[in-house]
Amino acid sequence: MKNIIEIENLHFSYPADEGEKPVEVLKGINLEIKEGEFMAVLGHNGSGKSTLAKHINGILIPTSGTVTVDGISTADEEKIFDLRCRAGMVFQNPDNQIVSSVVEEDVAFALENLGVPYEEMRKRVDNALKDVNMYDYRHHSPAQLSGGQKQRIAIAGIIAMKPKCIILDEPTAMLDPQGRKEVMAVIRRMNREHGITIVLITHYMDEAAQCDRVVVMDKGNIILDDTPRAVFSHVEQVKEIGLDVPQATELAWELRKAGYDVPQDIITEDECAEAIKRLFERE
Amino acid sequence: MLRDITIGQYFPGDSVIHRLDPRFKLIITFIYIIMLFAGDRFICLGVGAVFTLIAIFLSRIPLKMFVKSVKPLLPFLLITAILNLFFVTSGDILFKWKFIKITDEAVSISIFMFVRIMLLIMGSSLLTYTTSPITLTDAIERLLSPLKKIKVPVHELAMMMSIALRFIPTLIEETDKIMSAQKARGAEIDSGSFMTRAKNMISILVPLFISSFRRADELATAMECRCYRGGEGRTRLRQLKSAPRDYIALAIAIVFWVINIIIG
Structure with missing residues (x-):
């Protein structure tokens, strides 16, 4: 698979006030994201994960280093x-x-801004609304919708542009559990059915566990980059930077510490239940 | 309590008036206003009143909604009428007491002005009652678009207006939340003298203001992410198409206007 996003030695500091030293937020990030990948970025507040996201579509321009998306450098105005x-x-x-x-x-x-002609626009808007299951609400006012529905509308607004990749900056942080579920389902479907590359910035571990790949950031550096299973098996390292692991992983980890023989790479509740069942059978 | 506020007071419906092209509705309202202000005989207002009543009847919005629309401005109307009554001095004197003189012309001018402004309010209410604010903004943008040639930022103004409309419910909700939060901390918002209440409003307005700036910043970024770059080369999803009925409505308005000029 081809790389869609290539980040090379990315450094970034916000411009500082006079007399103050600029604070470096990103300290040399190297990252390659393949087409069709479903990737999560985890990190504590201030780890630089949102700053990284804003580099991918050129809202922020690197202080040094390069970010290339589908062959276009973000610095190319x-x-x-x-x-x-x-x-x-x-x-x-x-x-x-x-x-x-x-x-x-x-x-x-977005389509209006791009000057897409009416017929084409109508088609793309309707399809995008159907993709996020909000077609029936097309004439509503956003004020009448729930948080999850509004977020799906925001996603539809992006899908209508037919992007190759979507970056989501904590899209579920302000939603209730039902809204989170709906939004995650839409994101997963976009990835599976339309092959859109997803970069999901989150601090929900269970969301990260659903991805193909998890990147963990701390203080402007990438410290872990692997499958969720491999990342969450470093329970101590993950906890050290102030993050949690999925609850199932945590339970398995505690059991291992207490001397029981459970596998190290549990991330889902089903796997955890299965491991505990096996423990009982062995007793 | 704040939820009751609905700016523009739009009543969704499917009447002939609702379905008129908003651009034509705006032009017709404009003609109507000229009609009211051009003539200075009662019969001219009569023509205006007939026009308004027919339009109100067609809109199928209850007449009492229009009475309601005049109500908030009633004190203002009455003061104008009273001032006219005392300060118009031409004509025959009907009543005299010390320095106060009331003439027959003063009475007729007072009534005339009162009715004229009332008709004005009712007519413009009909426009906002039957046209959603966002459609109206759109119509204004399109009607004013020739002004772009002389560098009037028409698109920008319309965009500002539609964003303002979009954020009214959001900010009302937010104000409600802040009020509850401040009440929970013991702020007296609904009680106390006028001055204390006014002072306590500061504790609501400051957080509201700050959060609005944050919202503005985030919205600007989100708009940039969706390739917003001003009005140049934009296409629109909302298509305004004029139908024969729009031209008929305009023709009727012009007929009324002409009658008004002839008899005026």
């Missing part, structure tokens, strides 16, 4: 809109990214 069509971004607060007071017009916003 002339191709910035091309880049943003290829790498769409969804933010945490659904309220603050919906522009219009009518659902379908909000989904069309």
Whole structure:
């Protein structure tokens, strides 16, 4: 598989006030993301994960190093809109990214900006709304929708651009459990059915466990980069930087510490239940 | 309590008036206003009143909603009428007491002004009652678009207006939340003298203001992510198409206007 996102030796510091030393937020990130990959980025507050996300579609430009998406460098100002069509971004607060007071017009916003002709726009908006299961709400006002529904509208607005990859910056952080489930289901489907590369920034471990690959960041560096199973088997290292592991992993880890023989790479509840069942059978 | 506020007071419906092209509705309202202000005889207002009543009847919105629309402005209307009553001095004197003189012309001018402004309010209410704010913004943008040639930022103004409309419910919700939060900490918002209540409003407005700026910043980033770059080369999902009925409505309005000029 081809790499869709290539990040090479990325350093970034926010411009500092006069007399102050700039604080380096990203300290030499190297990362390659393959087409169709479903990747999670984990990290504590201030680990630089949101800053990294903003580099992928050119909202922030590296202080040094390069970020390339589908062959376009994010520093290339002339191709910035091309880049943003290829790498769409969804933010945490659904309220603050919906522009219009009518659902379908909000989904069309990006297409309107790009000057897509009416017939094509109508088709893409309808399809995007169907993709996120919100077609029946197309004439509603966003104010009438739940958080999860609003976030799905925000995702539809991005899907309508037909991006190759979508970066989601903690899209479920402000939602209730039901909304989280709906949004995660939509994201997973986009990845499986449409082959869209997903970069999911999250601090929910169970969401990260559903991904193909997990990158853990701490203080501007990538410290772990592997499958969720492998990453979460480093329970102590993950806990050291202030993150949790999925509850099932934690239980298995505690059992191992207490001297029981359970496998190290448990990440789902079913696996955990199975391991405990086997323990009992052996007793 | 704040949820009751609905700016623009739009009543969704499917009447002929609702279905008119918003651009035509705006133009017709404009003609209507000119009609009211052009003539200075009662009969001119009569023509205006007939026009308004027909339109109200067609919109199938209860007449009492229009009475309601005049209500908040009633004190203002009455003050204007009273001032006219005392300060117009031409005509025959009907009543005299010390320095106060009331003439027959003063009475008729007072009534005339009162009715004129009332009709004005009812007519413009009909526009906002039957047109959703966002459609109205859209119509304004399109009607004013020729002004782009002389560098009037029409698209930007319309965008600002539609974002403002979009954020009204969000900010109302937020105000409700902040009020509850401040009440939970012992702030007296609903009680106390006018001055204390006004002072306590600060504890609501400051957080609201700060969060609005944060929202603005995030929205700007989200808009940039969706390739927003001003009005140049934009296409629209909302298509405004004029139907024969729009031209008929416009023709009727012009007929009324002409009648008004002839008899005025």
